[in-house]
Structure formats: structure tokens, C-alpha cells
Amino acid sequence: MYAFEFERPGSLDAAVKALQEEDAQALGGGQTLIPTLKQRLAMPSKLVSLKGIAELQGIAQEGDVLKVGGGSTHGAVARETKGIFAGLSLMASKIGDPAVRNRGTMGGSLANNDPAACYPAALMATRGTVVTNTREIAAEEYFQGLFTTALEEGEIITSIRFPLPExxxxxxxxxxxxxxxxxxxxxxxxxxxxxxxxxxxxxxxxxxxxxxxxxxxxxxxxxxxxxxxxxxxxxxxxxxxxxxxxxxxxxxxxxxxxxxxx
Amino acid sequence: MPKDHGIGASTKRREDVRFLTGDGHYTDDINLHGQAYVHFLRSDVAHGRLVSVETEEAAKMPGVLRIFTGKDFEAVGSIPCGWLITSRDGQPMQEPPHPVLAQGKVRHVGDPIAAVVAETYEQARDAAEAIMVEIEDLPAVIDMKQALAEGATKVHDDLKDNLCYDWGFVEENREAVDKAIKEAHHVTTLELRNQRLVANPMEPRVAVGDYARHNDESTLYTTSQNPHVIRLLMGAFVLGIPEHKLRVAAPDVGGGFGSKIFHYAEEAFCTFAAKQLRRPVKWTSSRAEAFISDAQGRDHVTKIELALDKDNNFTALRTETYANMGAYLSTFSTSVPTWLHGTLMAGNYKTPLIYVNVKAVFTNTVPVDAYRGAGRPEATYQLERVIDKAARELGVDPLALRRQNFVTEFPYATPVAVEYDTGDYNATLDKLEEIADLKGFEARRKESEAKGKLRGLGVNCYIEACGIAPSNLVGQLGARAGLYESATVRVNATGGLVVMTGSHSHGQGHETTFPQVIADMIGIDANMVEIEHGDTANTPMGMGTYGSRSIAVGGSAMVRAAEKVIAKAKKIAAHMMEASEGDIELKDGQFTVAGTDKSLAWGDVTLAAYVPHNYPLEELEPGLEETAFYDPSNFTYPAGAYACEVEVDPETGKVTVERFAAADDFGNVINPMIVEGQVHGGIAQGVGQALLESCVYDETGQLLTGTYMDYAMPRAGDLPSYVVDHSCRTPCTHNPLGVKGCGEAGAIASPPTVVNAVIDALQSGGHKVDHIDMPVSPARVWQAMQ
Amino acid sequence: MPQVSMTVNGKPATGDVEGRTLLVQFLRDTLHLTGTHVGCDTSQCGACLVHVDGEAIKACSIFALEVEGAEVTTIEGMANADGSLNTIQQAFQDHHGLQCGFCTPGMVMSAAALLKENPKPSETEIRDYLQGNICRCTGYHNIVKAILAASGQETAIAAE
CATH class of the missing domain: 3.30.390.50 (CO dehydrogenase flavoprotein, C-terminal domain)
Structure with a gap:
């Protein structure tokens, strides 16, 4: 890995600020980013860990919508959406392996938009919404091709809203x-x-x-x-x-x- | 009642405690004072001329100690190949040089161009990125048949062409075989590929070189299955270090499966650089690096023809194989498609005429060498697939066809130069029918069909040759090494023993099984016996562990040394008890005199050997320590029968293994628990080859399967539980333990079992599919059904 | 250079690290806890699996600085207080659930995490849970058996 600074801000505002630095990059669970860094395929000046930010946590039903904090791990999604949103719970329970599910996050996965990632299928099927620190983006506008999304530089996914299906x-x-x-x-x-x-x-x-x-x-x-x-x-x-x-x-x-x- | 100690007991492994508590001692756990780190700059093209390698700027970067290139190794030897093969025309194989660092050309993705030694690993890597390499791209030679085509680009400019050798076996049989096939009642033909695999021991390779100025001694710590072989090859042929100035130690090794037999450039580099820099130099392979630097396995393309008479007797067999050598000749690469493959083409059958032709080909790919089974899986796969196809074509029961053609009388001299000493192939097949519940298959097939799945049954036999030997014969066949094994049995004054063996344990459990044998011979507790292995400094010259040879050859050496110890101890006991040597018996750790009530404990005699007060000093030296070198008179021939049931999902092509059973004849068994574990692991690798694994290059020589994201390793969920049995035993007739070896059987026998089952499943669904190349992936099965 | 502090196997551990230092490097190089192994670069083999605050985590895919203040357990912290093998470790030995030993620390840590979550897992659940732990030696049969035994269940698995 190339050398970089590591920062773990405690609030969303602090994270947004930290990401303003040139070549700073957000670090979710790291399950894709860390292997990429090991291959020296990325060269961030700073990694900003989103793990310590309370605003990105939490999974809750709000009427007929399920809101999942961007920092929710796959493991948490699998556990906490059981009985509320069977398909999503099942999907999360099958991502990677148990240790990967304990680190990897929904926000991280959606921000990366690997063409073979699981969550994009759920977001697209439900026509859900990606909520960031600045705006809300509908699924159909959010995905823009392989590893490409509507996210701007430094924009952080704070939550994902899924209309709950029958x-x-x-x-x-x-x-x-x-x-x-x-x-x-x-x-x-x-x-x-x-x-x-x-x-x-x-x-x-x-x-x-x-x-x-x-x-x-x-x-x-x-x-x-x-x-x-x-x-x-x-x-x-x-x-x-x-x-x-x-x-x-x-x-x-x-x-x-x-x-x-x- | 199972035994609870000694030979035949499922003694728990003593080595487990350290592995289970994090106390194992692997090469990467070694960190020497003042250690520097090397990073290899490797070629990212498959074939090219090295125009320039500029290191000046890189050498100025922080922490860099020195950058080495091919130039630094011009006065150093080439990495040798250990087996000379002679072509049909009597000419020796074409044998190109294999430099430690590339000289003039790069010949595969991963070929090392330069090596940066720095204070830290990341500094070495930073500097490697600053090396300016100019490469003039050359067309990559990837496909074997294209490599042999007229005018193909040559991998090695100084060779005539890309053909390493064209081997015929047995050449004298060729015309008779051709005639028999021409005149046969029926000929079944099959073209197939035994795909390239990567061994993938979970521990990547590591090398740490060290140099002691005070005595001019070099030490290499390495992840090796055979440290003495590395010492000999590297010392004598590459670096020119006499063996008494070179120590090679392989501590705990995290699996090998063949890939850690060979002498690698990185080992020579670390040893060389440590002496140059007067600093320990360490290299730890990443997994990605392992995929482009560990020797790979298999990669044969074969056409096989089986001739049968009107009564379905096999009358002749002819094969033509293209064997990929990769870009350079790895240590035992040349022997795998020839002597380890051609000699097994008779299988379990009395086919009277056999001819094997093998063309070994250079390509711009990573070198290929032995991987678990080495040659024998390729032989078994061809033979057992073509027999299955023949049975289908002839409308006969595949098991009956096999039984009809079994060798039943032993010893049996095959037409491919080996003599099976013993075996009972009907017995293992009978046992398999029982443990696999073949009678219940049709009912299970109906259950699967009710779920919308196609169920298939695959059954086949196998024979392998283990403990390759004897040295004088293999020497005539081109081997540049002996194939004996050694052991020193050192008895301490108080009766405990240390066995120093040339065999190496990297998962096989020698530390447990070898003492079981000694304990039985003397009649003492196995815990009184300690095993030392893996370090040339304290073990006699040995050939190491591969080819399922440890207990058959290494164990036999240990028995011979222990016999010498016991014979001497009896002389001492006879003196002490004032009896005739011939009347002394040793049982349960007690020496007794026949016909009397005199006795001495084992420890009394061993003490006398080292405190020789009452001792026949004029006839016997004090001390109790003996060494033996054992050179077997023949191979051993484990054999057996395997069965597998698969379900195929007709909508997706996905194959799942539902049942798997193995009936093996390993001769005598020292530790059943460990033997079963070896079979389990072999089956997993065989099923992995059949369904999942494949090492693939694109036409430019880029590796498409360079990580576990694309190279499919078998996981727990891909595999079933296995039923294994080793109760059919025809002990080997020519080694003292009557053992045969069990390490490779599973990997040899399983691939055809699985493929036979898949074909059976597809046929049951009305799909006229005769063959699918491995891995039988969902995509390939689906394609075959369209 | 930043400093990181955590509790490892019940003892406080502090060291200087870089931003890029992985937990596995901190454990192996700084604390000399070499039981945690590295077998791949893509977070798949599981030889580096440890527990962080009780959860199974691949130590090759988390930075040391992310573990600040956490409780880490490695294979070196698994034996009983008297040094004897714990139930899972003992079951691996009893059922020959290891050969070369390289994947073993990760397997034991994974098994411990599984049994904490699911004290009586079925054979299928065990195989499924081990998705992220690759073993090249055992063919998994005896690992599955060992975990069944450690959970106090019959070890006669499906085909037997």
C-alpha cells in the first residue's frame, strides 16, 4: 500500500470536511477498498473512516419505508431487517462471508457500485432512494454504469430508503x-x-x-x-x-x- | 477393537497442539536481526525482449540497499532441471537456461526482472515502481499446438523450436499398437484436456537468506518439502556453495501439494543477496505473486484411443499428449508427463499393448511441474473417462467392463515397464459397491428427478505408483537425483529416542506416525520418541516428501535404522545378562533371555550403551545411534475404486456433489485417522479440479485467474462429506512395513469419478453429451445441454 | 507516527503504526503474535480471522487504527487459563480437523464465532459459515466434524 494519513471523524460534518482535502477518500468497511489498496491500485492521501459516525448508523422502519444508515454492516442489515423486509435480509445474509459481513457496509457497497454487488439489485427493484449529506437520489438516477454513480466528490451516503414491498x-x-x-x-x-x-x-x-x-x-x-x-x-x-x-x-x-x- | 497405540492406532497428532494455539513456527514467523526485505519487479508482459533496465533513480530512494538485475547473476548458475528426458529420435530434450533474474528476455507474466532490497518491504516496493524497464513486446506463445506450428515465435531463441521433447513409450510397441487399433472390433476415442491448476497451499512461499561471516556459512529458511534437495540444487548448480557451508531449513510448512518441492529463483536470490549485503534478506510472497511464480500443475491435452475385441476385452491403448512446460523447466517438470504418467497408463487393466506419446512444449506461461498426483491424475483421468465412454458406446455396464479387464494375478508386468507387486481390484470395487450403496442409486435418482434435478453416478478405479524408485533404475531413465530416504535413530542414555528423518512433514503428521512405528518395534510408549526433520543441519541427507513416499520410503529407512539399533542393543543385553545374543528377545520394552527368567529393561541397556562399565568394549563401540539409507526395489501400487453421485440443475447447469465414497487399498496402515484425512484432502482437490479450479491465460499470456476472485478454490459448502474405507489391504511385498502411501490417491481418482457422474446425469436427462472438459462449471454444463 | 492502543487477549497493547498498517501486521510484527496468518490478499482465505469486540473480523482487511480501544482476541488467547486446549481446539485435535495448520487459527476463531451465534449449528450451517475460511488440506470433512463435536452434537455427518 502507498502511505496515507488515517482519520476517524466523530461526526458527519467532520467527515465531510476531512474529505475536502485533495485525494482524500472515504473508508466504509474497507472490504473492497483495502484489497484495492494492497494492489496499489489507489493512492489516497488520506482515508476518512466513516465507522465512528453515529448519523450513519441505525436501521428503522418509517411508515412504509425502511431506512438503513449508510454505515450499517451487512450483518446488521441481515439481522435487523428480518421480518420487516425478507428479501433484503436474505440478500445481506449471503454477501461475502460472516467476517466480511461484520465490516462491509451498505453505503460502502452502493458507493463503489461494483457491477456484481448485491445491494444495487435491491435498490433498483424497490426504486429506493440514496440519501447523502446534500441530497436525495432516486435509484434510477443513482446508478450510472460500472463503478460509477451520481455521487459527487466527497459526498457521503448517509442512508438508503427502501419502499417496503409486500x-x-x-x-x-x-x-x-x-x-x-x-x-x-x-x-x-x-x-x-x-x-x-x-x-x-x-x-x-x-x-x-x-x-x-x-x-x-x-x-x-x-x-x-x-x-x-x-x-x-x-x-x-x-x-x-x-x-x-x-x-x-x-x-x-x-x-x-x-x-x-x- | 481398534488399537490404542502403535501401528494401526488412530493416535491423535502431537503437532496439533502448537498449531491450535498459534504456536506453529512457519518461515514467515522468522525475523532475523538486521533483516532487509526484497521485492521482485516482475514482468507484466508474457514475452518480450529486455531493451533496458534502469535502476539508477530507484536506487537513490529511501531505504534502498541495493537493486539487482539479471546482470548481477551472469556469473551465477542456471536453475537446474532434475530429469533428462530422451526423445524418440534418441536426442536429449531441449534444455534452456533458467536465470535467477531475467536476462535478455522475459518469458512469462511474473518472470522476475529486478529485485530491490530495502530496509522495509514498502520501501522496496516504492523503489521497484521507479525502475525504468523498456521491453520490446514479442508475440506470446500460449496455445501448445500453435507453439509447435511452423514458424511459431520461439520462447527460447537459442533452441531449435518450442518442442522440449517428443517422447515415445514404449517405442518398440508403437507399430504393434497401431496395428491392433486398426484391426480392432471397436475403438473408443476421446479428446480431453487436463486443465492447468495452481497448487495453492494456504501458506504462500517465503524465503529468508542469512550469511555468517565468521564461518562463511549461508543459511536459507524456506517453505520447502525437501530442504536437502534445495541445498544440493542451489548449492551445487546455482550459487556454487559447498554443502558444508550451506544450511537449508524448512520449519513448519503450510502445505505443499508438490509446489514446494522445486528450487525457486527467490530462494537462490535471498541466499545470494544476504551474502552480498551481509544482511539477512527476506521475501514473503503475496497470493497474487504466488499465482505468477509458484510452479503450476497439469495442463495436458490428450487424444486417447481404446481398442476392444468382440468380447469387450481391451486389446490396445494409444495416447497422444501435449504437455505444457511453461516458459522454463522447473525441477521435476520433465518427469511428470513421461515417467510419472506413461508408466501408469495400464491402470488396473491387463491391456496387452500400450503406446504413449508425449510432446512437451514451451509456452509463455508460468512453469508447470508436479502437483498432487503429478502425471498419475492425468493418466487415470484419460483412461477412466475413455472406459466409461466405451461402456456407453457398447451398451455394457461400466463396472462389469472394468472387472472383466482387471489384472487379477500378481506380480503383473505391464506393457509400460512397471511391475505391480500386489493388489486386489475386485475387492476394492466390491467394498465400494457396499459403502457407496450403489444398489440404492436408482431410488435416489428418482427422488432427484422428482425435485427436477438430474442425478448421475460415476464410478471408476485407479492405480498409482508411489515411492518412486529404485535409484539405479530412475538414473537410467534420466533422473539426476537418487530416490532413497534416510533416517538416523539416536537413542539417549535414559532410553528416549530421536529420529532424524530426511522426510519432511507439512501436514502429513510424521511427528505422530513415525513414533508409532518405533514404539511398536521396541515396545515403548510413543511419547519416548521425538522426530526431527526439515533442517539439513541436523538430519541426514534425504530426498524429502512428495509422491506419497514418506512412510513407504522414509518410514522404511527409519525401520532399517531402528533394526540396527535393536540388533546392537541385543548384543549389549546379551553381554549384560551373560547370554548368547541369539537368545535375546525384545518385547514390551524388555530384553529377555529365552528359556530363563532373566530380563533387562530397555532403559538399562541404553544406559549401559552410554555408561559402558559392564560392556563388551573390545567387540562393540559405546553409544546407540544408527543411520540407514533405504532405496526401495520397486514402486508401491496403491489402488482402489471411487464413486460419486451428483445432481445437475438442468436450468442452470450447476452440479452439486451429493455423495462421495472411496475404497482404497493402501496396504498396511499406520494411523487410520491420518490416512483418512489424507484421502479427504485429496478428494477435495480432485473435486475442485473436476468442478471449480482452472488456471486460464488469455491469448496474450495475461493470467485471467490471478486471485481467489477468479481462481475458484473449493470451500466447505462446495463439498460433501465423504465415506472412505481402507480395509482392503494387500500389503506391499517389498518394504518392511508393507505400506503403500496414501497422499495422492484422492486427487488422482476423483476427477474422472465426478465427470463420469455428470455425464451420466446428463445422459439420464436425454442429453447426448459424451464429454465436458474440466472444470465442469455451470456455464459449461448448460452450454453442453443446449 | 500515530499510536494505537487496544486490548489483545486481555492485555493492553500499544504501538506506533502508520495509517496503512493492517491489524494483522500490528499483531504479527509489533506484538509478535504470529498465530494469525496471511494466506491471500483479497479478504477471502480467512487465515487471519480474529475477534474484535467479539465479532469475527479478517485482520488483513482492517487497519490497526480502526481497532483503537477495542478488545481483540487472537488464537493465542483461546486456550484455557491453565494452557490446555479449549473445547473447540480439543475437538479439532480429536477429529483431525487440521493438517498443515496454516488455516487452523482462522478456522478455530471462525468456529468460536459461529458457536457463539448458533450453539447447535447443523452441518449445512457450519459449511455455510465457513465460506470465508479456505482450507487446502482437510477437504473440510473433519473440520465440520470437529465443530459439530465442539457444539456437543453427534459427529456422524451426513454421508457416514
Whole structure:
């Protein structure tokens, strides 16, 4: 790793200020950033740990919305959303491994926007909102391609707001080595609509499978997507799976998520 | 009633206590006073000409002690290859030099160009980034067949081409085999790839070089399976340090699986630099570095043809294999696709005619060498896959086809130059049918089908050759080393013993099993026996641990040394009890005189050996310490049968292993618990190869699987529990313990078992799929079903 | 250079570190607690697993300064007060749950965290929990068995 200064501010304001320094970078759980630093692929002048900031903590239901603090670990999300938001709890419980879940945070994951991260699928399916220290960003505006988001330099995700669905589920088909999703599909059913968020598959990162959303809104059953198919065009292709295979898995995982939704 | 001590007892491992409390002592735990750190600047291109390496600016950076490049090693020897293979035309293999640091060209991603030694690791790394390297890119040679094509770019400019050797075995059989295949009633042909793997012991390699000015002695602490071999290769061939001035020590080693047999450039570098700088120099590999610097395994492409007569008897077998050597010849690389592979092509079967052709090829990839099984997994995979395919083509039961062709009379001389001393292949297959509950398979298949899954059963046999020997034979075959093992048994005055063995333990549990043998021989508690290994300073010249040889060869050496000790102790006892030597018996730690009630305890005699007051000094030297070197007269031949049941998810292609059973014949077993653990680990690596693992380069020679994010390591959730059995025992006829070796069986036998099962599952679902190359990943299975 | 203080295995520990110093480096290099190992660079192998304030954490993926003031337990702090192996350690020895020993400290720490959360885990739950602990020697069979035994359950696992 290149050398850098380390700072652990105690408040959001202090963190925002610390991040104003040139090449300062926020550190969430570090489960992606630290391996990146070890490879010397990043050269921050300062790392600003968000771990000690009370404003980023807390998971709470607010009416028909679930608010998750940006600093919430995957472990906390898994535990504390059980019974409130089954699909999200299930998703969080399957990210990485137990030790990674004890460090990695939802804010960190969404800020990084790895094309194979899990949370983007949930945020997209629910059409949730990313809340930062300066504004609120709707899911569809937030994701802007691989590792790219609407976040400005120094902007911190303070919380994530998920409209609570009636039913939800997440199906992850794992890439055999990293255990990240080769394809992950989150399905969220609401009274008047259904959201289908797909991660791991597309060259543009997370996307909503709109045809399936429409079909499922009319009939929330696996058969509803039988006649739909996802184009392999624009899907990622690598040694773990071709574009055709990923496109195929999107449909299979969608059907399974619908069948398992609770 | 299982035994509770001695040979045959599942004695708990004494080494566990230190490992379980964080008290293990691995090479990276060694930090010497004044130690400096080296970082290797490695090539990021697969093939290129080194135009210039400018280190001047980098050398001025903070903490830098010195920067070494290939120039510094021009007067230093090349890293040697330990086995000379002769081609079909009688010519020796093409053997290019392998410099410690690249000279003139870089030949694979990871080839070390320069080495920065600095006060801290990060300083060395900072300075490495400041070295200016100019490389003229050359086309990378990655695919083996393309490497052999007319006009292909040469990996080594001074060689004729990229063909290391073209080996025929047995060359005299070639025409007869061709004729038999031409005239056969049925020929089954299969083309397959035994994919490249990375051994991935959990402990990355580490080397610490040290130099003592006062006696001009160099010391290397290294993560090695065979410190004496490293001392010999590095001392004699690379650095020119006589062995009495060079100590190599491998303390606790965190797994090897073959990858820590070989002598590596980093070891020579640290030893060399420590002397130059008069400072200890340490290198700790990162995992990413391990992926581009540890020798890799397998990587064979094979066409196999099996000929059968109208009664389904195997009549001939012919194979043509391309074996990837990578960019340089690693220590035992050349022997793996030849003598460790061709000699096993008969398998468990009495096929009368066999011809094996192997073309070894240089490519711009990391060198390939032995990985758990080394040659034998490749042989078993081809053979057991082609037999399965033949059974399907002929519409016969795959087990019956195997049984019909089994070797049943021993000793059996194969047409590929080895003689099986003993075995009972029907017995292990019968045992497998029982422990795997093969009768219950159809019912389980129906249950799977009810869940929408395809279930398949794969069964196959295997034989392997362990404890490779004897030295005079392997010498004729091109080996540049002996393959004996050594032991010194030192008895202390008060009766305790220390066994200094040339075998090395890096997970196999020698510290527990070796004393079990001694305890049985003398009749004392195993806790009176201590094992020392891994340090050339206090153990006799040994060849180390690989090829499942430790108990068969190292254990035998220890038995021979202990026999000498006991013989001498009996002479002392005879003198003390005024009896004839021939009447002395040793049992339960007591010397007795036949026909009398005279007795002496073990400790009375050992004390007399060192306090020789009442002692036959005119006939016997005092002391009780003996050394033996054991050179086996033949290989040992463990064999057995494995079964696996898989479920295939037809929607995704995902394969899950539902049941796995192994019936092995290892001859006599010293510690069943440890033997079973070895089989478990081997199965996990075999299933890993079959379903998950693959080392992949793109066409430019960039490694696509350079971390655990892309190289799929088997995890607990990928594997089932295993049923293993070793109750079928045909003891080895030519070593004193009747043991055969168990370390590699699982890795050898499992890959075809799993693939056979997957093919069976797909066939049961109506998919006309004959073969899928490993790893049988979900994507490949799905593709095959389309 | 900043200073960091924490409690390690019940004893106060203080040292100078850089911002980039990882907890595993602080443990190994400064405190000479070499039982915590490094087996990969990507936070996957788990050989470095320790407990920080009672939670399983990969010491290779957390900076020493992030652990300021925390309670850290490493493999060196797991044995009973009299030095004998604790229940989990003993079960690993009894069931041959280790071979080369390199992944073992992480496995024991992971098993301890699991049993704290889930005192009677099933075989499937154990295998699932060990997702982040790679062992190359044992094929996991005997590790699973050891953890079942340490939890006071039957060790006859599925296929046996």
C-alpha cells in the first residue's frame, strides 16, 4: 500500500470536511477498498473512516419505508431487517462471508457500485432512494454504469430508503470463485407494481428488467415471464459465463425469486 | 477393537497442539536481526525482449540497499532441471537456461526482472515502481499446438523450436499398437484436456537468506518439502556453495501439494543477496505473486484411443499428449508427463499393448511441474473417462467392463515397464459397491428427478505408483537425483529416542506416525520418541516428501535404522545378562533371555550403551545411534475404486456433489485417522479440479485467474462429506512395513469419478453429451445441454 | 507516527503504526503474535480471522487504527487459563480437523464465532459459515466434524 494519513471523524460534518482535502477518500468497511489498496491500485492521501459516525448508523422502519444508515454492516442489515423486509435480509445474509459481513457496509457497497454487488439489485427493484449529506437520489438516477454513480466528490451516503414491498426475494447465482453474483435478481412486489432488479449480468451494471416487471405486475407468478427473454446483447461475458448464459440465468433467477417471494 | 497405540492406532497428532494455539513456527514467523526485505519487479508482459533496465533513480530512494538485475547473476548458475528426458529420435530434450533474474528476455507474466532490497518491504516496493524497464513486446506463445506450428515465435531463441521433447513409450510397441487399433472390433476415442491448476497451499512461499561471516556459512529458511534437495540444487548448480557451508531449513510448512518441492529463483536470490549485503534478506510472497511464480500443475491435452475385441476385452491403448512446460523447466517438470504418467497408463487393466506419446512444449506461461498426483491424475483421468465412454458406446455396464479387464494375478508386468507387486481390484470395487450403496442409486435418482434435478453416478478405479524408485533404475531413465530416504535413530542414555528423518512433514503428521512405528518395534510408549526433520543441519541427507513416499520410503529407512539399533542393543543385553545374543528377545520394552527368567529393561541397556562399565568394549563401540539409507526395489501400487453421485440443475447447469465414497487399498496402515484425512484432502482437490479450479491465460499470456476472485478454490459448502474405507489391504511385498502411501490417491481418482457422474446425469436427462472438459462449471454444463 | 492502543487477549497493547498498517501486521510484527496468518490478499482465505469486540473480523482487511480501544482476541488467547486446549481446539485435535495448520487459527476463531451465534449449528450451517475460511488440506470433512463435536452434537455427518 502507498502511505496515507488515517482519520476517524466523530461526526458527519467532520467527515465531510476531512474529505475536502485533495485525494482524500472515504473508508466504509474497507472490504473492497483495502484489497484495492494492497494492489496499489489507489493512492489516497488520506482515508476518512466513516465507522465512528453515529448519523450513519441505525436501521428503522418509517411508515412504509425502511431506512438503513449508510454505515450499517451487512450483518446488521441481515439481522435487523428480518421480518420487516425478507428479501433484503436474505440478500445481506449471503454477501461475502460472516467476517466480511461484520465490516462491509451498505453505503460502502452502493458507493463503489461494483457491477456484481448485491445491494444495487435491491435498490433498483424497490426504486429506493440514496440519501447523502446534500441530497436525495432516486435509484434510477443513482446508478450510472460500472463503478460509477451520481455521487459527487466527497459526498457521503448517509442512508438508503427502501419502499417496503409486500413480498420480496433475492436469488443469487454465484460466480464460483469470488462468490459474487454471476447473476443476481431481486424481486419486490407492491400493491400496484413489481420491481425486478438485476445485478452481475449487464455491461452497464445493475438494471431493472422492465418487461418482467410489467408482466409480473399483471400476474405475480413464475409463469408470467415464461414468454419473455433477455437479450444477450450488452451482457457481460467472461471465463465464468458467456453473455448468453447470463441472459438465460436472468430469467431463471427471476422465476425462482418470484416463486420464493415472501 | 481398534488399537490404542502403535501401528494401526488412530493416535491423535502431537503437532496439533502448537498449531491450535498459534504456536506453529512457519518461515514467515522468522525475523532475523538486521533483516532487509526484497521485492521482485516482475514482468507484466508474457514475452518480450529486455531493451533496458534502469535502476539508477530507484536506487537513490529511501531505504534502498541495493537493486539487482539479471546482470548481477551472469556469473551465477542456471536453475537446474532434475530429469533428462530422451526423445524418440534418441536426442536429449531441449534444455534452456533458467536465470535467477531475467536476462535478455522475459518469458512469462511474473518472470522476475529486478529485485530491490530495502530496509522495509514498502520501501522496496516504492523503489521497484521507479525502475525504468523498456521491453520490446514479442508475440506470446500460449496455445501448445500453435507453439509447435511452423514458424511459431520461439520462447527460447537459442533452441531449435518450442518442442522440449517428443517422447515415445514404449517405442518398440508403437507399430504393434497401431496395428491392433486398426484391426480392432471397436475403438473408443476421446479428446480431453487436463486443465492447468495452481497448487495453492494456504501458506504462500517465503524465503529468508542469512550469511555468517565468521564461518562463511549461508543459511536459507524456506517453505520447502525437501530442504536437502534445495541445498544440493542451489548449492551445487546455482550459487556454487559447498554443502558444508550451506544450511537449508524448512520449519513448519503450510502445505505443499508438490509446489514446494522445486528450487525457486527467490530462494537462490535471498541466499545470494544476504551474502552480498551481509544482511539477512527476506521475501514473503503475496497470493497474487504466488499465482505468477509458484510452479503450476497439469495442463495436458490428450487424444486417447481404446481398442476392444468382440468380447469387450481391451486389446490396445494409444495416447497422444501435449504437455505444457511453461516458459522454463522447473525441477521435476520433465518427469511428470513421461515417467510419472506413461508408466501408469495400464491402470488396473491387463491391456496387452500400450503406446504413449508425449510432446512437451514451451509456452509463455508460468512453469508447470508436479502437483498432487503429478502425471498419475492425468493418466487415470484419460483412461477412466475413455472406459466409461466405451461402456456407453457398447451398451455394457461400466463396472462389469472394468472387472472383466482387471489384472487379477500378481506380480503383473505391464506393457509400460512397471511391475505391480500386489493388489486386489475386485475387492476394492466390491467394498465400494457396499459403502457407496450403489444398489440404492436408482431410488435416489428418482427422488432427484422428482425435485427436477438430474442425478448421475460415476464410478471408476485407479492405480498409482508411489515411492518412486529404485535409484539405479530412475538414473537410467534420466533422473539426476537418487530416490532413497534416510533416517538416523539416536537413542539417549535414559532410553528416549530421536529420529532424524530426511522426510519432511507439512501436514502429513510424521511427528505422530513415525513414533508409532518405533514404539511398536521396541515396545515403548510413543511419547519416548521425538522426530526431527526439515533442517539439513541436523538430519541426514534425504530426498524429502512428495509422491506419497514418506512412510513407504522414509518410514522404511527409519525401520532399517531402528533394526540396527535393536540388533546392537541385543548384543549389549546379551553381554549384560551373560547370554548368547541369539537368545535375546525384545518385547514390551524388555530384553529377555529365552528359556530363563532373566530380563533387562530397555532403559538399562541404553544406559549401559552410554555408561559402558559392564560392556563388551573390545567387540562393540559405546553409544546407540544408527543411520540407514533405504532405496526401495520397486514402486508401491496403491489402488482402489471411487464413486460419486451428483445432481445437475438442468436450468442452470450447476452440479452439486451429493455423495462421495472411496475404497482404497493402501496396504498396511499406520494411523487410520491420518490416512483418512489424507484421502479427504485429496478428494477435495480432485473435486475442485473436476468442478471449480482452472488456471486460464488469455491469448496474450495475461493470467485471467490471478486471485481467489477468479481462481475458484473449493470451500466447505462446495463439498460433501465423504465415506472412505481402507480395509482392503494387500500389503506391499517389498518394504518392511508393507505400506503403500496414501497422499495422492484422492486427487488422482476423483476427477474422472465426478465427470463420469455428470455425464451420466446428463445422459439420464436425454442429453447426448459424451464429454465436458474440466472444470465442469455451470456455464459449461448448460452450454453442453443446449 | 500515530499510536494505537487496544486490548489483545486481555492485555493492553500499544504501538506506533502508520495509517496503512493492517491489524494483522500490528499483531504479527509489533506484538509478535504470529498465530494469525496471511494466506491471500483479497479478504477471502480467512487465515487471519480474529475477534474484535467479539465479532469475527479478517485482520488483513482492517487497519490497526480502526481497532483503537477495542478488545481483540487472537488464537493465542483461546486456550484455557491453565494452557490446555479449549473445547473447540480439543475437538479439532480429536477429529483431525487440521493438517498443515496454516488455516487452523482462522478456522478455530471462525468456529468460536459461529458457536457463539448458533450453539447447535447443523452441518449445512457450519459449511455455510465457513465460506470465508479456505482450507487446502482437510477437504473440510473433519473440520465440520470437529465443530459439530465442539457444539456437543453427534459427529456422524451426513454421508457416514
Amino acid at each position: 413480498k420480496s426475494n433475492y436469488q443469487k447465482f454465484e460466480q464460483p470463485a469470488s462468490r459474487f453474483p454471476l447473476v443476481g435478481v431481486f424481486v419486490a412486489k407492491y400493491g400496484d407494481r413489481v420491481g425486478v432488479g438485476v445485478t452481475g449480468a449487464s455491461e452497464d451494471g445493475v438494471f431493472a428488467w422492465k418487461e418482467a416487471e410489467e408482466a409480473l405486475a399483471g400476474n405475480f407468478a413464475p409463469e408470467a415471464v415464461d414468454d419473455l427473454w433477455v437479450s444477450a446483447e450488452g451482457m457481460m461475458s467472461d471465463l465464468h459465463g458467456t453473455a448468453e448464459y447470463r441472459a438465460h440465468l436472468v430469467k431463471v433467477m427471476t422465476k425462482r425469486a418470484v416463486a420464493a417471494a415472501e
